[in-house]
Amino acid sequence: MTNREQSAQFQMANSASDSAEHSFSGVEDRLSSSNRSNGRIIAGEGLQVPFSKTEDWADSGDISSFSNYRFHQCDLTRKQAPSSENKQREQLQQLSSDYGLLDNLQCNVASLPIQTCLGETTKFARISTKLPDINEARKDKPFQIPISSLELLRNHGSGFKRLIGDGVLEPHTGHGKAELSTTEIMRIASAKYIQSSSGPGDDLALPDYSCLSEEKIRNVQLAEILLAAADKVGCQQFDEASGLLDQCDELCCSTGNPVERTVYYFSEALREKIDRETGKISIKGLGKRMTLDVEEDSMRPSLPIIAHQQLVPFSQIQLFSSIQTIVENVAEAKKIHVVDFRIHSGIQWTVLMQALSARRECSLELLKITAIGTSSQQVIEDAGKRLETFAQMLNVPFSFKIIMLQDMLELKEDLFDLDEEESIVIYAWFLLKTMIYQPERLDSAMKVIKKINPCAMVVIEAESNHNSPAFTNRFAEMLFFYSAYFDCFEECMERDDENRTVLESVYFGQGIRTTLAAEGEERTIRNVRIDVWRAFFSRFGMVEVDLGMASLYQADLIAKKFPCGSSCTLDMNGKCLIIGWKGTPLSSLSAWRFE
Numbered sequence: 001m002t003n004r005e006q007s008a009q010f011q012m013a014n015s016a017s018d019s020a021e022h023s024f025s026g027v028e029d030r031l032s033s034s035n036r037s038n039g040r041i042i043a044g045e046g047l048q049v050p051f052s053k054t055e056d057w058a059d060s061g062d063i064s065s066f067s068n069y070r071f072h073q074c075d076l077t078r079k080q081a082p083s084s085e086n087k088q089r090e091q092l093q094q095l096s097s098d099y100g101l102l103d104n105l106q107c108n109v110a111s112l113p114i115q116t117c118l119g120e121t122t123k124f125a126r127i128s129t130k131l132p133d134i135n136e137a138r139k140d141k142p143f144q145i146p147i148s149s150l151e152l153l154r155n156h157g158s159g160f161k162r163l164i165g166d167g168v169l170e171p172h173t174g175h176g177k178a179e180l181s182t183t184e185i186m187r188i189a190s191a192k193y194i195q196s197s198s199g200p201g202d203d204l205a206l207p208d209y210s211c212l213s214e215e216k217i218r219n220v221q222l223a224e225i226l227l228a229a230a231d232k233v234g235c236q237q238f239d240e241a242s243g244l245l246d247q248c249d250e251l252c253c254s255t256g257n258p259v260e261r262t263v264y265y266f267s268e269a270l271r272e273k274i275d276r277e278t279g280k281i282s283i284k285g286l287g288k289r290m291t292l293d294v295e296e297d298s299m300r301p302s303l304p305i306i307a308h309q310q311l312v313p314f315s316q317i318q319l320f321s322s323i324q325t326i327v328e329n330v331a332e333a334k335k336i337h338v339v340d341f342r343i344h345s346g347i348q349w350t351v352l353m354q355a356l357s358a359r360r361e362c363s364l365e366l367l368k369i370t371a372i373g374t375s376s377q378q379v380i381e382d383a384g385k386r387l388e389t390f391a392q393m394l395n396v397p398f399s400f401k402i403i404m405l406q407d408m409l410e411l412k413e414d415l416f417d418l419d420e421e422e423s424i425v426i427y428a429w430f431l432l433k434t435m436i437y438q439p440e441r442l443d444s445a446m447k448v449i450k451k452i453n454p455c456a457m458v459v460i461e462a463e464s465n466h467n468s469p470a471f472t473n474r475f476a477e478m479l480f481f482y483s484a485y486f487d488c489f490e491e492c493m494e495r496d497d498e499n500r501t502v503l504e505s506v507y508f509g510q511g512i513r514t515t516l517a518a519e520g521e522e523r524t525i526r527n528v529r530i531d532v533w534r535a536f537f538s539r540f541g542m543v544e545v546d547l548g549m550a551s552l553y554q555a556d557l558i559a560k561k562f563p564c565g566s567s568c569t570l571d572m573n574g575k576c577l578i579i580g581w582k583g584t585p586l587s588s589l590s591a592w593r594f595e
Helices: 003-021 082-096 150-157 182-198 214-234 238-251 258-278 303-311 314-329 347-357 377-393 439-452 471-492 498-517 530-538 549-559
Strands: 041-043 047-049 172-174 177-179 335-340 366-373 398-404 423-429 456-462 542-545 568-573 576-581 584-594
Touching: 182 214, 182 258, 182 471, 214 238, 214 258, 214 471, 238 258, 258 471, 258 498, 303 314, 303 498, 314 347, 314 423, 314 456, 314 549, 314 568, 314 576, 314 584, 335 347, 347 366, 347 377, 366 377, 377 398, 423 439, 456 530, 471 498, 471 576, 471 584, 530 542, 530 584, 549 568, 549 576
Parallel strands: 335 366, 335 423, 366 398, 423 456
Antiparallel strands: 041 047, 172 177, 456 584, 542 584, 568 576, 576 584
16 A cells, blocks of 8 residues: 555544544534634724635634733713812722733724723732754655644645645735744645655645745744654654654754744643653653643733733733623623633723723613632632722722632532522633533533523633544644744744743643643643534523624724734634634634523
């Protein structure tokens, strides 16, 4: 049997197992684009907000707490005498320093209640944070990694590939110069590796290398070595894989260009995978593993997370658009009850308070927030105290309750103080993915939510499939996803920025290692696409809710406030907003209710 025949046979076997691999709790992760729609939103007075025209969408690190936002000084004249107005505003400014400020963001849209203004940057106390040629490797071995599946490559590539008539990959253009993105370089390397290993592909168009710089060519070759190493790990040829990873180590570093950084952390993950499989401990593998609980650590505002939210647009787009969606779903409610499963600093609810205090037609009788937590009780209590103080400043009637659980299975309907007259909203910011590896907890939580029967459930999740039990499938998915993030950091942050180093090494690096190297319940970091969540929510009788024109307008408006905003892509998948980087999807924002 020829190499091409063996590769085709392997691809067929992979295709047959895809439905089992891309699922959780019996829900299939459909890769087809049949249900995906593109379009543009008409917002404001005839203003047309175009959304990126991607053919197909191909998932962070967890971007969670938001603690860097400059509060809009609301018009309080109807509540305060003119003589006390300045004092009131000074108090609000002082309180805002507890959360931090958001530089260079001004969203003064008359038709929208959520607004911000320019301000000086808060000075935070310093927080200590622990922070070639590869033909020989391919000899006598057909390419077996599922990246060789042209269908899988097409699903990843079509969202960002731009092929012109002569088959040359047209580079992404940003800031006036043409440049291949990190994700595009990974796609070229994948196509080259497939072609050289399995023979020419019928529809693989490779770029004209005469148009690439020497650095780009070296980057493609480096990525090919990483692909070869992943191939060997997938085939359990660990000695050969280690040799290839040694080559990667010689050619990349954690402070280099985004391709080198991506390869560096994926190389670490592959070494840890080898250590786990062989039981050997290497200095660069398990011997270097960090034990930080990323989920719990992200609850506490830190300099790296604050820098991320200042300089990278995704968190702010998610926050403002999601709060706008909540505002629209409780427009006529006098009593509002928000259930937040991961409150973090609580900054999102100061934005909601300002929006509700500005309402003219429907006065607010009570804003109730219930915070659910399984750890970091002191952090949640501190968030509650800040929110209570902020509510007093705005004269917003407010109550705050904490429900601490040892296990999500303990969550019951009778733990909530429910009022028949209140409108309930569930806020799930990167929550559901934390329970995918424990489906009984996810099902239990959903059953409780159904009994509460919220008027809306706002869900923010990463948009990628990192849940396949097959290592090689996870590698393919993650390579494109994290390549987009490393590319984003290159455009939004300086290479020698200490905060960037911590974000990449601690948060992204650990996420890559956990997802690639661990198996079973040890693989706690998982993500699935919006199509999977749709199928899952439908089991509980949930239907998708329109986000609303104002929410989509907020997303586009905030993206434009960032210097790198032109590279941040927004698209609609049904009624869901997909937020991406240069066409590669990174997160989804959707709203749901029970029929």
